[in-house]
Structures are given as C-alpha cells and as structure tokens.
Amino acid sequence: xxxxxxxxxxxxxxxxxxxxxxxxxxxxxxxxxxxxxxxxxxxxxxxxxxxxxxxxxxxxxxxxxxxxxxxxxxxxxxxxxxxxxxxxxxxxxxxxxxxxxxxxxxxxxxxxxxxxxxxxxxxxxxxxxxxxxxxxxxxxxxxxxxxxxxxxxxxxxxxxxxxxxxxxxxxxxxxxxxxxxxxxxxxxxxxxxxxxxxxxxxxxxxxxxxxxxxxxxxxxxxxxxxxxxxxxxxxxxxxxxxxxxxxxxxxxxxxxxxxxxxxxxxxxxxxxxxxxxxxxxxxxxxxxxxxxxxxxxxxx
Amino acid sequence: xxxxxxxxxxxxxxxxxxxxxxxxxxxxxxxxxxxxxxxxxxxxxxxxxxxxxxxxxxxxxxxxxxxxxxxxxxxxxxxxxxxxxxxxxxxxxxxxxxxxxxxxxxxxxxxxxxxxxxxxxxxxxxxxxxxxxxxxxxxxxxxxxxxxxxxxxxxxxxxxxxxxxxxxxxxxxxxxxxxxxxxxxxxxxxxxxxxxxxxxxxxxxxxxxxxxxxxxxxxxxxxxxxxxxxxxxxxxxxxxxxxxxxxxxxxxxxxxxxxxxxxxxxxxxxxxxxxxxxxxxxxxxxxxxxxxxxxxxxxx
Numbered sequence: 001x002x003x004x005x006x007x008x009x010x011x012x013x014x015x016x017x018x019x020x021x022x023x024x025x026x027x028x029x030x031x032x033x034x035x036x037x038x039x040x041x042x043x044x045x046x047x048x049x050x051x052x053x054x055x056x057x058x059x060x061x062x063x064x065x066x067x068x069x070x071x072x073x074x075x076x077x078x079x080x081x082x083x084x085x086x087x088x089x090x091x092x093x094x095x096x097x098x099x100x101x102x103x104x105x106x107x108x109x110x111x112x113x114x115x116x117x118x119x120x121x122x123x124x125x126x127x128x129x130x131x132x133x134x135x136x137x138x139x140x141x142x143x144x145x146x147x148x149x150x151x152x153x154x155x156x157x158x159x160x161x162x163x164x165x166x167x168x169x170x171x172x173x174x175x176x177x178x179x180x181x182x183x184x185x186x187x188x189x190x191x192x193x194x195x196x197x198x199x200x201x202x203x204x205x206x207x208x209x210x211x212x213x214x215x216x217x218x219x220x221x222x223x224x225x226x227x228x229x230x231x232x233x234x235x236x237x238x239x240x241x242x243x244x245x246x247x248x249x250x251x252x253x254x255x256x257x258x259x260x261x262x263x264x265x266x267x268x269x270x271x272x273x274x275x276x277x278x279x280x281x282x283x284x285x286x287x288x289x290x291x292x293x294x295x296x297x298x299x300x
Numbered sequence: 301x302x303x304x305x306x307x308x309x310x311x312x313x314x315x316x317x318x319x320x321x322x323x324x325x326x327x328x329x330x331x332x333x334x335x336x337x338x339x340x341x342x343x344x345x346x347x348x349x350x351x352x353x354x355x356x357x358x359x360x361x362x363x364x365x366x367x368x369x370x371x372x373x374x375x376x377x378x379x380x381x382x383x384x385x386x387x388x389x390x391x392x393x394x395x396x397x398x399x400x401x402x403x404x405x406x407x408x409x410x411x412x413x414x415x416x417x418x419x420x421x422x423x424x425x426x427x428x429x430x431x432x433x434x435x436x437x438x439x440x441x442x443x444x445x446x447x448x449x450x451x452x453x454x455x456x457x458x459x460x461x462x463x464x465x466x467x468x469x470x471x472x473x474x475x476x477x478x479x480x481x482x483x484x485x486x487x488x489x490x491x492x493x494x495x496x497x498x499x500x501x502x503x504x505x506x507x508x509x510x511x512x513x514x515x516x517x518x519x520x521x522x523x524x525x526x527x528x529x530x531x532x533x534x535x536x537x538x539x540x541x542x543x544x545x546x547x548x549x550x551x552x553x554x555x556x557x558x559x560x561x562x563x564x565x566x567x568x569x570x571x572x573x574x575x576x577x578x579x580x581x582x583x584x585x586x587x588x589x590x591x592x593x594x595x596x597x598x599x600x
Contacts, residue, residue: 091482182390182391206503206507207506207520216525218507218521219598220518223509223517225516227483260600298598300557
C-alpha cells in the first residue's frame with residue numbers, strides 16, 4: 001500500500017493583519033497549510049479549487065514543494081478569500097471577511113489515479129463532501145478535521161463521517177461543542193464511541209493530546225518566544241502528524257507519540273512567519289533538529 | 301545548609317460540594333496542601349494559625365505526616381473557613397463563603413529554631429507578612445506564591461517581595477494580571493526583570509511551564525481520567541516541586557525538570573480525593589511509580 005497522502009481542503013488567499021505587519025492576499029487555506037507541512041514527510045496530492053485570480057507564483061510554489069495538483073480544479077470565479085486581524089495578544093482573531101467564492105460550490109472529484117491513495121485527509125469541507133470523497137477512495141487510513149460551523153449546522157452528517165473514519169483532529173473548542181462535555185477525556189471517549197478510534201485534540205499554546213484505544217498521550221506546545229502569525233498552525237500540525245504516520249506505515253505507540261511531536265514541531269514552525277513562508281523554507285535537517293531538541297526538552 | 305522547608309500559609313476548614321459528594325469542614329488551606337505534599341520529599345515546618353475549633357484529628361494527621369507544627373499558633377477564634385461548589389465540569393468554582401477568621405489578623409512570627417531553614421516557601425499571605433517572614437530568616441532559597449486579591453490590592457508591596465525572592469509559583473491568570481501581558485513568555489521575562497529568576501506558571505489541566513535564566517521547560521498535566529476534587533492541586537504541585545528542589549539541594553536543569561514533573565505528579569494525586577485524603581495515603585513507591593510512568597509517557 002502506498003504511503004502517499006491525498007488531502008482535500010481549502011486553498012485561499014489570506015489578508016492577515018497583525019500589530020506589526022499586514023500580509024495581503026498571501027497563500028492560505030487549511031488544505032494549503034496541511035499539504036505544505038505534510039510534503040516534508042510523504043508525497044502529497046491536493047484536492048481543492050482555485051479561481052482565475054489565483055497567482056501563478058502560488059501554484060508554482062506548491063509544485064516546487066512536490067505537491068501534486070492534478071486534483072485542484074481551476075474555476076472561472078474568485079479564489080476563497082479570508083481577511084482577519086490579530087491584536088497584540090495573538091489570541092483572539094477578528095474576522096473582517098470570509099468569502100468562500102469558488103469553494104462554496106466546490107464539487108470534489110477524485111481523479112482515478114488518486115483513488116488508491118494510502119492515506120486520506122478529509123480537511124475542512126462540508127460533511128456531505130467529505131463523505132463523497134471517502135466513498136470514492138479505498139484508503140488504508142482516513143483522518144478528518146472539521147470546524148465549528150459544520151458541528152452547528154450539519155451535526156448528524158458529521159457524526160456519520162466520524163463513524164467511517166479512523167481518526168479525527170480537532171481543537172478543544174470543537175471537541176467540547178461536538179460532544180457537549182467539558183472534559184477532553186470524556187470528549188475523546190465520546191468520539192471513539194462514534195467510531196473514530198484515534199482522537200487528537202489540539203489546544204493551541206497548550207499543545208495537544210492524543211487518544212488511541214486505551215492510550216492517552218499529552219504533549220505541551222514546542223516552546224516559542226516569538227509569534228509572527230498563528231494562522232494555519234493547526235493545519236500545519238495535522239500535516240506533520242499525518243505525514244509522519246504515513247511515512248512510518250504503522251500505528252504503534254511510539255509512532256503515534258512521535259507523530260504528535262512532529263505535529264507540534266510543524267505547528268511551531270508555521271507561526272514563525274506569515275503564510276507558508278517558514279514551512280517552505282525548511283530543510284529535513286531543520287525539522288529533525290527541532291524534533292530532537294523537543295525530545296531532549298521532554299526527557300525528564 | 302539544611303534541606304528542610306519552612307512553609308508559611310493558610311490552614312483552613314473546607315466545605316467542598318461537587319455533584320457527586322459534599323465534604324464538610326475537611327482539612328484544607330494552601331499551607332496544608334503544600335506541607336502534606338512536600339513532606340513526602342523533605343522535612344517540613346508549617347507557619348500558620350488555627351482557631352479553637354480546629355479538630356485535634358487534623359492536628360494529629362499533620363503530625364503523623366512528620367510536619368513540625370511549632371510555628372502554628374492556636375488562637376481563641378475560629379479557623380479560616382472556605383465553602384465552595386463545583387459544577388459538573390469541575391472548571392468553574394462557585395464560592396459560597398470565605399471566612400478568614402483568625403487568619404485575617406495572623407501575625408506570623410518565626411520561632412528561632414526555624415530561622416535557619418534552608419528552603420522558605422512564602423504561601424498566600426499579604427505581601428507585608430511575606431516580607432516580614434523573609435526578613436526573619438536567612439534561607440538558601442525562597443519560593444513565593446500569591447493570589448489575585450494581593451495583585452489587585454497590594455501590587456507595589458507584592459513587587460517588592462518578588463524582587464527579594466529566588467522564585468515564584470503562580471497560575472496563568474495571576475501571571476497575566478500581574479504583568480499585564482497575554483504571552484506567558486513575556487510574563488516570565490517581566491517577573492524575572494522584577495527579580496525572581498525562577499518563574500513557574502501553573503496552567504491547571506494544561507500542565508505547567510518553568511522559566512529559569514534562558515531555560516524554558518513546558519510539561520503537560522499528568523493525564524488523569526477522573527477528578528474527585530480539584531481543591532489544593534496547585535498547592536500540592538508547589539509542594540512536590542519545592543520538595544524535590546530541597547531534597548536535591550541544587551538548581552541544575554535536570555533537577556528543575558524533575559521537580560516540575562514531581563509537582564505535576566503530586567497535583568494529579570491531590571485531585572483524586574477530597575482534602576488531603578489521597579496525599580496522606582501515598583507511599584514513596586506510589587510517587588516514584590507515577591513519576592516513572594510520566595517519564596515514560598513523555599519519552600518520544
């Protein structure tokens with residue numbers, strides 16, 4: 001079975017405002033962040049849609065990271081656009097505009113060459129679209145993500161997707177919203193009962209916690225003094241996590257722990273620059289060196 | 301220099317209500333939780349005050365843990381009393397009553413035999429009282445705690461105490477309130493500039509993070525499925541942390557990391573029962589075995 005990853009998710013143009021700098025119409029989108037991050041670990045194909053305004057430089061950047069774009073549709077409309085602003089604390093984000101544009105009517109279609117992908121990542125898409133993609137493929141392992149909007153609007157369909165996947169990555173707010181339980185342990189057990197045996201909960205600056213069968217593994221975030229732009233950190237995390245699982249081709253306890261650590265490492269790299277600026281600049285040695293530093297920090 | 305600890309802090313009677321059980325007038329107080337926890341690591345003397353209603357069984361329990369009570373005044377009034385309630389989520393606590401009683405007019409006086417203590421822990425007391433105790437002793441190392449009330453009401457005096465101690469333990473809310481900065485890294489640098497070179501920030505279910513000189517060390521909480529009563533967890537944490545520092549008699553990186561881990565281990569034990577029920581029942585093997593499990597979990 002191939003260790004290649006198929007990632008379905010959004011590709012966007014982001015305007016991100018921080019008190020220190022504004023980045024205008026830079027490459028963004030959860031699918032983008034995931035793919036660029038995962039491409040350091042495994043071969044990645046992206047399934048998504050862009051408009052006619054999508055800069056060729058962005059297309060080229062993704063290709064140069066070795067990301068297969070056969071599954072990316074080019075439409076005549078406008079690319080998804082997201083405009084947001086962080087205040088000095090980098091915690092709360094004020095959203096100025098979310099224009100789904102061509103992403104709203106995206107009808108995902110998996111090219112035959114990608115239907116035999118080993119690892120499928122169902123990024124933030126409406127649950128019905130996630131299900132359609134899932135049913136088009138015969139993957140070895142499926143990991144999904146979701147967002148508050150789909151939990152609120154499409155809960156029943158979302159739970160159906162959860163029942164059919166192997167794992168889910170979501171943040172603590174989403175977990176509590178989906179499960180209506182305050183304890184993350186109880187949320188994880190609830191999701192496992194729905195059908196996903198691997199549950200990874202992202203906690204931003206507090207790191208992440210992984211549940212698999214009876215196994216519970218918490219990790220703090222990789223300690224970083226300086227944040228440039230937190231956009232995409234959760235998706236870069238998921239890319240590192242799933243990328244390491246795919247390249248390791250097993251689900252042993254050691255692999256899961258290391259995957260979570262690589263996820264935190266990639267999330268930390270992500271926030272050190274706007275867009276995927278830092279993520280595309282990384283060498284294998286940069287990633288390995290930070291992973292080993294993290295290992296050393298946690299050795300008590 | 302002696303590795304004994306002198307802990308100044310509150311001794312109280314707690315009524316704690318949870319959806320599952322109510323514990324009435326059980327042994328509580330930050331000084332109590334700290335001392336019982338630290339007594340597993342070093343010899344501890346407690347400096348505090350109780351009223352004439354303080355049950356002799358509680359006094360005996362502290363003595364049986366080997367805690368020296370020479371510095372505990374017995375007054376004719378009522379012991380400090382705290383009545384609080386947790387809802388199903390165990391996050392928010394509703395306070396029904398905080399009666400300081402004899403603690404309000406507590407005039408701490410360090411008996412001559414305790415003035416040469418090696419390790420001094422200044423628990424939650426008004427800054428002027430912390431300062432008075434500090435000036436009565438010649439300790440090798442001083443760690444302090446504080447609460448929101450003193451940050452709001454006695455900030456100048458509190459900052460003076462911070463300038464005279466070696467380290468401080470406080471929670472994330474207190475750190476942000478004291479420093480008026482959202483980033484915990486920035487808070488730590490701010491506190492270090494005030495004078496405390498060791499800064500430990502407690503984050504409840506998210507663990508803790510330690511700053512010492514240029515060294516940053518984050519740890520997740522020890523993973524626990526079931527919570528009985530979160531009261532005292534932060535004080536039990538501080539007891540395990542300081543207890544290990546005292547018994548190790550050094551401030552090396554390895555010692556600091558292990559101290560933080562012992563702190564998290566003791567905090568996790570604490571919340572498994574009401575009052576100090578679990579903490580007094582522990583054997584050295586229980587503590588060591590959980591510490592080693594924690595070490596193994598974090599080995600990636």
